[in-house]
Amino acid sequence: MGRERVKSDTSGYPQALGKIASSLNSPLPLRQTFHLALRSAAKAMNVSGCALMLLDSSGRNLLPIASYKLSEWYVKKGILDVDKSMGETMNGGAVAVLDAGRDPRVQYGDMAERAGIESIVSVPVKDKSRVIGVFRAYSHERRRF
Numbered sequence: 001m002g003r004e005r006v007k008s009d010t011s012g013y014p015q016a017l018g019k020i021a022s023s024l025n026s027p028l029p030l031r032q033t034f035h036l037a038l039r040s041a042a043k044a045m046n047v048s049g050c051a052l053m054l055l056d057s058s059g060r061n062l063l064p065i066a067s068y069k070l071s072e073w074y075v076k077k078g079i080l081d082v083d084k085s086m087g088e089t090m091n092g093g094a095v096a097v098l099d100a101g102r103d104p105r106v107q108y109g110d111m112a113e114r115a116g117i118e119s120i121v122s123v124p125v126k127d128k129s130r131v132i133g134v135f136r137a138y139s140h141e142r143r144r145f
Contacts, residue, residue, distance in 0.1 A: 034066035
């Protein structure tokens with residue numbers, strides 16, 4: 001068997017963090033600010049798209065707040081249950097999925113596969129020490145984050 005090719009590159013991260021910080025400190029409307037920050041993150045990480053999701057009032061579901069370069073049908077695919085959708089992120093840890101279509105931690109793996117998404121990374125978004133949501137980056141190529 002041949003070796004599977006898996007992409008990995010972090011060379012643009014320092015400059016991107018500056019762009020993301022500038023975007024988030026922008027006087028623009030919040031939705032536009034999030035879009036700019038996600039665009040900067042996607043370019044820096046060289047990924048196919050990004051999304052920001054926050055917990056609903058029950059604390060059991062993630063709601064899409066903003067996305068970049070993801071199809072609308074994928075973003076609105078259904079309710080994301082925190083226990084079924086890379087739940088380890090809600091405990092404060094990052095989760096990387098190499099094969100989104102087959103990994104049981106991906107709640108809608110069949111839809112990820114249909115969208116051409118191979119790999120996903122999910123990191124917590126915190127308010128002080130409390131996790132209030134997640135940032136996710138999606139790749140059409142198999143890769144390690």
